[in-house]
Amino acid sequence: MRRGRRVVLVLVAATALLVAGPVGPSGGGRSDTHSDTYSVGIDRRVFTTEIDNPFLPLKPGNRWVYEGTGDGGETMRSVVEVMSVTREVMGVNCVVVRERTSVDGQLVEDTYDWYAQDVEGTVWQFGENSLEYAHGRLVSAPSDWEAGVSGARPGIAMKANAQVGDRYRQEFNPGEETEVGEVLSLDERMVGQYGIFDGVLEIRDYALLGTGSIEHRYFAHGVGMVLEVTTRGGSATSELVGMTRA
Numbered sequence: 001m002r003r004g005r006r007v008v009l010v011l012v013a014a015t016a017l018l019v020a021g022p023v024g025p026s027g028g029g030r031s032d033t034h035s036d037t038y039s040v041g042i043d044r045r046v047f048t049t050e051i052d053n054p055f056l057p058l059k060p061g062n063r064w065v066y067e068g069t070g071d072g073g074e075t076m077r078s079v080v081e082v083m084s085v086t087r088e089v090m091g092v093n094c095v096v097v098r099e100r101t102s103v104d105g106q107l108v109e110d111t112y113d114w115y116a117q118d119v120e121g122t123v124w125q126f127g128e129n130s131l132e133y134a135h136g137r138l139v140s141a142p143s144d145w146e147a148g149v150s151g152a153r154p155g156i157a158m159k160a161n162a163q164v165g166d167r168y169r170q171e172f173n174p175g176e177e178t179e180v181g182e183v184l185s186l187d188e189r190m191v192g193q194y195g196i197f198d199g200v201l202e203i204r205d206y207a208l209l210g211t212g213s214i215e216h217r218y219f220a221h222g223v224g225m226v227l228e229v230t231t232r233g234g235s236a237t238s239e240l241v242g243m244t245r246a
Contacts, residue, residue, distance in 0.1 A: 038172045040153055044091040047116040051095055053123045055201050055219040056158035058095050058115055060084045061246025064224060068238035070103060071230070077102045078238060082246075089126040090148040092116050107133045114146075121160030125171060127152065145173040156181065158219070162201060170205065178208045190218055190226055194240045197226060206232075 051058035059082060066078040083096045094114035101109040111130040117123050127146035132139055147154040155171035162183045170179040181203050188200035197220035205215045213233030220226045228238040 038153055038169055042090055042092065042147075042154060044093075046119045047092045047124075048119075049086055049093050049095045049116060051115060051117040051123055053117060053121050053158050053160060054221045055162070056123050056224055057222065058082045058097060058123070059246045060095070061244075062224075063244040064240060065242040066225075066228075066238045067241045068228075068236065070236050071234040074103050075105075076236070076238065077105075087114050089114055089146060090154070092126060094126050106135065109133065115157055118160075122156060123158040124154045125157045126154045145171065145176065150174070155179070159183070162186070162203075179205055180208060181205055184216075188218060190220065192226060192239055194223075194226065194242065197221075197223070200226070 061084070062082045064080040066076075066080070068076050070076050078099055078101045080097060080099045083098055085096050086093050087096050088094070094116045097113045097115060099109075099111045099113070100107060101111075109130060109132055111128055113128045114126045115123055116126060127144065127149075129144040132143070145152045151174040153169075153172040155169045157170065159166055159168065164183050164186060166181075166183040168181055170181050172178055183201070184204050185202040186199065188202050190197045190200045199221055201219040201221075203217050203219070205217060207213055214231050216229050216231055217225055218227040223240070223243060226240040228236075230236045
């Protein structure tokens with residue numbers, strides 16, 4: 001494991017894997033992170049909407065603001081907010097998180113994600129609904145996936161007690177781009193607009209199908225994501241510039 005590496009958060013900053021995947025809270029399930037074989041047992045009785053994982057604290061009212069640049073150098077801004085409403089998916093009551101992304105001041109995407117936390121502290125994503133806009137007008141049909149529908153399954157958004165080398169499905173939607181996460185480091189140091197953080201968790205996200213893009217995301221304890229950098233398949237960056245706690 002790399003130790004002591006210092007990462008400066010600036011907007012211009014910039015595998016073959018086969019493992020047993022996430023074990024479902026019901027005690028079953030195995031994932032092959034390189035194939036289309038994925039199953040996970042879900043017991044709704046062991047989930048909660050009180051999401052207090054220190055690296056992904058999704059308390060209603062929490063709000064994050066990110067700024068950065070797109071692949072073409074355009075100015076991007078995202079506002080992420082945990083809403084007070086919930087949504088039931090596969091019998092599990094999920095927290096709704098809304099993310100609105102603007103490019104050069106114009107709304108381009110409005111997304112709702114659904115999360116729940118299991119008894120071990122792992123946060124699971126149960127689906128999302130996303131709308132795309134251009135010049136203030138809706139330009140695409142809703143793009144979404146929902147666990148339990150058309151073969152889609154929940155994925156892990158943030159593990160409890162993550163360890164370097166952990167690999168897991170972040171979502172599973174047959175026929176679509178499927179994301180896998182890999183924990184790279186637990187002790188990064190981050191210096192950015194919002195503050196200085198030690199013990200930062202670094203996760204590499206990559207797609208099994210489609211673009212082959214790779215993103216590195218950095219999470220600070222008690223805060224959440226503080227930086228996202230695309231390292232393959234683009235050059236976008238997104239840095240935390242503000243946070244409001246409930």
